Amino acid sequence: MHGLMQDRPLTLPQLLPGMERQYADSRVITSYDTGPVSMTFLETLERVHALARALDGLGVSADARVATFAWNTQRHFELYLAVPCSGRVLHTVNHRLFAEQIDYILRDAGDEVAFVERSMLATVWPVLERSAAIRHVVVVNDGTAAPVPDDPRILDYDQLVDASLGSEHPFAVDDERTASGLCYTSGTTGLPKGVLYDHRSTVLHALLLQVADGYAIRRQDVLFPIVPMFHVNAWGYPYAAVMCGSTLSLPGPVTAPERLAAQMERDRITLGAAVTTVWTTVAPHLEGKDLSSVRSLICGGGKVPTSLSEHYKATIGVHLSSGWGMTETSPAATYVAQADAPGMAPDRIDLMSRPGSSLPLLQFRIVDPPGSTSELKWDGDTAGELQVYGPTVAGQYLNRDATEGFTEDGWLRTGDLATLDPHGAVTIVDRVKDLIKSGGEWISSADLENLLVSHPAIAEAAVIAQDDERWGERPLACLVLEPGHAMTAVEMRNFLDGKVAKWWIPDDIAVVTSLPKTGTGKISKLQLRTSLAVAADA
CATH class of the missing domain: 3.30.300.30 (ANL, C-terminal domain)
Incomplete structure (x- = not known):
């Protein structure tokens, strides 16, 4: 017997009515050298419609991969919505990768069009110039005066959007398994591998970020994703903000630590996200700032030093919290248990520097030997290869054999050596590969x-x-x-x-x-x- 509920797919266009109605006054704030630029969700949505219309006008295929080389900005946020909501695939590219890797990624993805921040042109143009598949290169103005190559494929972002303002796009994605985003791993053990997200996984990931015993993102929050939007979708924060109406404060093209600290105070940040390296460089610039609005600062990309977390607690009253995830897990996969959780003690600050426990809907296991399905006990001491399974976890890499990086029963092999304690808390102890x-x-x-x-x-x-x-x-x-x-x-x-x-x-x-x-x-x-x-x- 089937249930009798309405058949509405879990797709990103379902989030857009909230931007137009109940969250119309929420804002996107981008920092530039000339100062902050702020726009409401309603104003942003009008530009999202125009951008999707512009893609149609350029003849970009209905399911095209659209590459972006862009900072954390309002315009990149518009691409986050216009591309997948029009049925296309947002392919965020890390411009910091080696040129040969970028070249491989663009060819493997089959991108038709690339959006490039003007300040990144010098880095990526040599690759784009020789690409026969990319038909349009849209330059996004980020306030720099970098030279723009003389090439007939080059277009201006704002001119495209302005020409289509005032017209709506009929956003509709009927199948929730339609691809929505594409992000490549860093290629540390060979060529980069493509992780192809679908609408269903992206919507579910946005929901997981709102779980109370997880990151607890809510409408009252002012989110500060310093983690790049070209690096695993800024850990999913942009989509969570759209879903619940949080204000987004984006650092823009310049991320000097003193400016990040000033932005935290100026925009009354409540939740920030960055790798440990960034929080380390920001720490000396916190003194004397009113950061009483901050309720949580999330670290990823490595273990959080206890001394650094204690420094933040002493300076602004909030510990740094750790999280763990991968490109393949959308990426957030764990949350940090609070001091009153089972097995935790208030004086165990060192536990805040560990990844925590799995988010709902995700399953973890540790196995030995690596690649097997022989599960080990959860005692906090026995170490094995960490494997993950769930609806926000990749099931196969793009254009790769189905078994590469996955077990015979479909679990993701993370490559990390870890322990699990009886409460499910993860500790990464080593790496299966060096x-x-x-x-x-x-x-x-x-x-x-x-x-x-x-x-x-x-x-x-x-x-x-x-x-x-x-x-x-x-x-x-x-x-x-x-x-x-x-x-x-x-x-x-x-x-x-x-x-x-x-x-x-x-x-x-x-x-x-x-x-x-x-x-x-x-x-x-x-x-x-x-x-x-x-x-x-x-």
């Missing part, structure tokens, strides 16, 4: 090692994570040199320059006589870390 997380971004040690050993002076190389106060972790290159050769950190950096993204390049090297090996002849990074730590203490 990855380094610096400033919230993954760096592949294997890729760096392969490049380093191609240098004629380097016999062997191992790259390990080194704790860093600002970035969380930075790569350290441990090198065994060929007889008669020498190498400095500067020479190593010069060799890697142009071969990988600049933020991947290790800051320093450790020249060693040999690298410790396991019984099977593999480099033991555990022993290497231990030996280097002992040497440093000697």
Whole structure:
């Protein structure tokens, strides 16, 4: 027997009437060098209609992938709505990736049109210029005076929108499994992999962010997503804001820490989201500011140092809270249990720096060996590969084999080694693969090692994570040199320059006589870390 409820799909167009009616006065505020620009949800919706009309007028296919290279701004927010609500796929691209990765991503996605902030043109134009598939490049004005190439494909964003103002677009997506967004992983263990979200998963994720024992986003909030809108959809905050009418305060193209701190005070921020690196740089600029409006500051992209969380508590009265997720999990997957939750004690501030427990609708398990379905016990001590299952979790990568990165019964293999306590709280203890997380971004040690050993002076190389106060972790290159050769950190950096993204390049090297090996002849990074730590203490 089926229920007798109305058959309304979970799609993003269902959120738009709220912007027009009950949340019409909620605002989107964007910071620029010239000052903040504010617009109501109703005014924003009018521009969203116009933008969708403009896409139609350009002949962009009904289900086209639309690439964006853009900051956290009002115009990017308009794209967040106009593209998927018109049935197309919003493809947010991280311009900080290496050029070859961006080129691969655009080809793999099959993008027809690209929207590019003017200040990013110099970075991405060399890739866009040689793309035969991208028919239009729409330049978004961000207040900079960067030169615009002379190319017939280039159009102006505001001119497109202004030409269509006053006309509505018939937003309708009938199938909730229609693709809505596309985001690629960082490609740390090979080429980047595409995660294709659908309307159903995006709507459900927005709902999960409003759960009271989770992030508890509500209409009264002023959300401050510093985490980039080109990086896993700003952790879903824009869509949650639309759903419940929260005001959005967006940092715009300039994210100097002193400006972020000033914006928190100016806009009376209640909930902020950023990687730990950002909160570290903002911390010195909090003194003397009225931040009494802040109720929660969320950290992602790495462990939250207890000392940093305590600094925020002492300065503004709010601890930093940790969260965990991946591109593949939409991304929010956990929430931080509060001090009065089962198993928690008010004096255990260290627990605030851990990922917390899974959000509703998501299931976690730890297994051993990695990739298997052999579940381990939840005792807080036994570690295994963390796997995730749920309606906001990817089930397959775009244009990849269905089994790549997933178990035989469909669970996502996260690549993290973790424990689960009896209450379901997660602790990430290591990585199944040797990855380094610096400033919230993954760096592949294997890729760096392969490049380093191609240098004629380097016999062997191992790259390990080194704790860093600002970035969380930075790569350290441990090198065994060929007889008669020498190498400095500067020479190593010069060799890697142009071969990988600049933020991947290790800051320093450790020249060693040999690298410790396991019984099977593999480099033991555990022993290497231990030996280097002992040497440093000697």
